[in-house]
Amino acid sequence: MKISFSTLACPDFEWSDIYSMAKDFRFDGIEIRGIGRETSAPKAAPFSEARLADTIAKLRSLRLEIPCLTSGACIKFPEKAEANRAEIIEYAKLAQKLGTPYVRILADLNPMPADDIDDDMIAETLRSLVPVAEEYNVTFLVETNGVYSDTARLAKLLDSVKSRKVAALWDMHHPYRFAGESPETTVANLGEYIKFIQVKDSVLREDGSVEYRLLGEGDIPVKDMIEALDTINYNGYISLEWVKRWAPELSDAGIVIPRFANYMESYRTRHKHSLQTNLRGDGQYPWPKERILNYTFPDILDRVCEEFPNQYAFRYTELDYTRTYPEFRDDVDTFARALLAMGVKKGDHVAIWATNVPQWYITFWATTKIGAVLVTVNSEYRIHEAEYLFRQSDTMTLVMIDGIKNISYTDIIRELCPELESCAPGELRSEKLPYLRNIITCGTRQPGCYTWEEAMDLSKNVPYSEVEKVRRTIDIHDVANMQYTSGTTGFPKGVMLTHYNVVNNGKAIGDCMDLSTADRMMIQVP
Template structure:
């Protein structure tokens, strides 16, 4: 968990005062919502073309980042759409230069539900904004504001957009205060859509008015909210949002911001090893070299996502697969949910029969997330070799491409399992391969098999919290991968490799 604060809290402070406060009180980052009298941050002095390099260097030297730029763009007003788009594009350009991951946008302006908002129109305009987000490698975050403090409604909108570049900003206050949502409900509704969090505290008076309070002195159940986030392994930002007018007797940001840092200290995750700088001084890595790591594969991926959220994991242009590390993890998590939906349990064996395609990596990392074992199959296998491996390894689920060169994997699996012709996907009862239940074909649609897309759709049947529940039972010495020897002196033998083996 990382902590930050919005510059909305300190409009009278200089930029030097702001980053000094963040450094002194061990904040991880600063959310930018205007500076001084300039609410449009793009025009603020530290972010002008002349000063931007100095700003970036200063933040880097202090170990601070700008994770989110909060725009004032609101999408509900049709007549102001072009104005909103122009603002969002300007913020996206700045975010790209700063290395900021997120841009906050509003789909409804008021904190509490009020006037009507056309969900279909919001979906339409968000889709129009996706190319901007993709061009500048940022994610647009729709805040849980107004009618979208009903997070089930917001989730439907995000489902309609179908883009990894549009997600949710959970303002912890609004769904609880204005929609009576329990923290568990919000997290269940939004799940992995939650990429960034804002927080503030308050009480509700008998007359229905809200009185904002310094953190921990109101009745917003922050502890329960963080516990709910633990079920989805959220390790992003919680950022304080504060406005002077909310509490005139405590208007000074010099009181409110340090108090928030102290309040959140028990929830911050401290890493044993800080980032290491390479010998050239032009890059960083998370762990000292020649150091044994007691981490599982999911632990490794989480750390990389946390430290390098904007770095690409894949730019696979031939297959139209470009992902940052967090976006790749989202794919991994979704396929992990799909495997659980198919009945794959911890310790079960999942075989991958494919060349260098994205689904290979997604399958590998998804199995490690739920404690299953990836069985790697030689791409040159013929029918007798494939049959031996699948039977000897007790493979339950097979993910495969159509084939390579003159080897047709689909024909091979149909010959091994003629029962596929008359069975539903996921219900294979094979005489020759009795353990095999699920076959997933990446390239084509075949009887008795899930396509990759159909398999991914199954993820909707399993909450992400179930993935995390299983993940917490994984030990570094659990088997993660089974690799078969070449078999030059007999039948191939399965070598069992643990998380500890392969990570190190």
Template sequence: LEWVKRWAADLDDAGVVFPNFANYMSRYVKKGSIRGRLFENKTKTGKYIWEKDTLIDLTFPQVLDRVVEEFPDQYAFRYTTTDYTRTYSEFRDDVDTFARSLIALGVKPGDHVAIWATNVPQWFVTFWATVKIGAVLVTVNTAYKIYEAEYLLRQSDTHTLVMIDGYKDSDYVGIIKELCPELETAEAGKPLYTKRLPFLRNIITVDSKQKGCLTWDEAMSLADRVPIEEVYRRALSINKHDVCNMQYTSGTTGFPKGVMLTHYNIVNNGKCIGDCMDLSTADKMLIHVPMFHCFGMVLSMTACMTHGATMCPIPYFSPRLSLACINQEKITACNGVPTMFIAMLEHEDFAKTDFSHMRTGIMAGSPCPVKVMQDVVEKMNMKEITIVYGQTEASPGCTQSRVDDPIEVRVNTVGRPLPGVECKIVDPQTGKDLPDNVDGEFLARGYNVMKGYYKMPEATAAAIDEDGWLHTGDLARRDENGNYKITGRIRDMIIRGGENIYPKEIEDFIYTHPKVSDVQVIGVPDKQYGEEIMACVILKEGENMTADELKDYIRSHMAKHKTPKYIDFVTEFPMNAAGKIMKYKMREYAIEKLKLHEESRIVTA
């Protein structure tokens, strides 16, 4: 304290002087932040932050802050189709700017912000900015037309909508103009008041300038009106059990329901799934699954962001763009539904794609044919591919095979329960627990189960029983090693003359025919047996086959009652935008095509 006594005799309290001096000097001294212990991946080529198979008590903004602290210069995004490359630190700056814009537009904690877009950079920025200020991100299916869009925007009470101009045959701008004719005279930047969407106050258009709407750049420029401290204040006031996302279930039956998921649900589900894939800073993931679906948002984005991995998104799935991205970015991980992997394997560019860096990925979304899994392991070098099973109501993962499981387990089962998730098989009629190797309904309970369906208490009570078990409606069995095998949907099961027939078993066998590219098996009404089996088959390019030829092939390898009565050669299957095949639509087509109207009216007990 020499200098204090000499220059300021009356200041002798070091507790006052020294902190002041340290604070003044801090701008000239480079800070070395104190880091926690980091973990290494199995091959010691990359690092990650949180110990494997543990749950973390963090919100989304806290996760991003920690990743930026540990790996500020690690790439978060590297797009190959558009000019957007950001490190984690740069990405957080984009998020903070848009978070300030949302606050300027009147978005309050708990308000709903909808994003209607493909996997464009603005999707990711909107997600992280929305959840950072305590609001709820509502995902909108990219295939929606006016009827579904109106239902979702009304049912979800959306306050602010961020949208692109359209996708495939859906014209979003045309839809919004029809739903909100008031836009014609509305002033951009001022709160909207529309009759059909009473809660909607703002629309932000990413691709073009529209009447009554703000462009993305105009919205970003509003950030200047709000100090960054307000974003920090909001982020600090979030509880990990607050709802941060509403996913509308695919609606393969009835109206879509808004599944309310919390920070704790999604952060931990994504983290545990990334743990099972051994993700780290060494990984680059190709993201071509849709972000509006859990497969994109949780299994891809959240799994990467909780492990400091790099994401290479593609706006929408295209086998050509996906294969080009694998080549250009030396991709190590790739998620997809079986149809995506089939499309890549059969594409003309497949042979000239370098898969030497490829290691892992997830095949999920619909039952995974064993043959496709084996092809992906052998031909795409995805030696550590895993399967995740779950549903949106479970954030979505319930079980997963691990990268170090034997290949038989990874190809033939959906693995064992994820950490913190309990699973069991019960008799759908009685609710009694069933022993191993017996088919029954799959139930799950744990941190990952949704808060409920938005404004649908009866539907919530029907899905989650009083003991907290989520009833999935899926048929499954557990083997003696604790791994689960999904055998079908309770509704998809075909009951032919009292025999329970599982379509997946027949599908898996038909896949082994060298001329078959893809197949779906459905039940169609029948006077004699109640239901008969129909196989809808897509042949490989340039191949021909008769129905009798395929029936003989099946009959020579499977029980006679499992041989389809009808075989229909098709070029595609009806799918929703999440890549899920809509079997109920296939049944409707079949009833029309085979003229089974009379049979379909037979009433059963």
């Protein structure tokens, strides 16, 4: 995990004092909620057009990030819709310039529930903001405050928005204090929606009011909350929100911020190697060249998401699929849960018979996350070659497109498995392919098969914590991929490739090409 603090803690500090304190106490970032007397980040002097370039350069030199801009926009009030939208757009523009992945918005005003809210109106407002998030490549985070300290209600709201660009900011304090939720319940409710976390400690006075305390001196179960986060492999930011701007009687930042850094020390992520700079000096990459990596594929993806949350992973020109690395990981995690729901276990074989479509990459990375083995199928295979591969590889689950050129994959699979005409999805019992149980089509609907969308919906039946349980059993020497030889001199052979093999093969290629965040790679082959 990374740590930051909100500038709410230091309303009287100059900007230079804020970033110096962050550097001195080895923080990873600073959450911006105004600077000095200015509570609006876009209007704060360090982020003015005249000073922005210098601010970015200074933060970069100190290896500090701004992970979240915390706006004051509260979309609860319809009469303020126009002003809220204008404010949110200004925050999104600034976030893009800073490379900040998240902008906080409020769906309720106060920490504890006061009056009810129209969820449908909030959802519609959030949906209207999705194009803004997409334009500026940011994610809007709805805080767990007010009525949405009931995180089951917040999760239902986010489900209805149906966009990767709207997620949750978990204020650890409010669901526990005002909704009586256990940490395990909150994490189970929100799961992968949790993208950023604020923390503070408190006790209740006899009159029922809240008295904020230094972290560890109240009764908020912060350690239990961090342990709950571990079940979903959360590796983002935990940010101290010390609300001295609103409560001047609270202890000074010079006391609470060092204490927070010390409290969080054992939970922080420490990497052996810092980010590397490419030869041109305009891009970065995570690991030194000419070094062997002892990581699994999920480890690699987590590190890239942590270091480069705004970097695009995919941008298809002819398909509606553009994802940053964290957004792509969300898709991977969803399909990993779906595979578990279908009964796929560690060591099972999942075949992909497709051209260069998003589902190919999602399937590969999802199988690596649950210890399954991806079997790659030649896109030019005809029926006899396909039958041989599926039988010889013991394929249990097949993900496929409709076909390519004059080859109809759907016709081939119907001929191999006539039982599809009368079976339900996931219940195939094929005479020719006895191991095959699940077929997922990425094109037209076919009898006995899941569509891609139906398969993804199955993820709702499995919590992400189940993915993490399996993921933690995966070793770098476990098989990740089975590739078949061409069969020029005999029957094709399934070649077993481990995480260690493929990860280091890819790294060696990247090292030789000096690939970094500055590069864009076009892949047009099937």
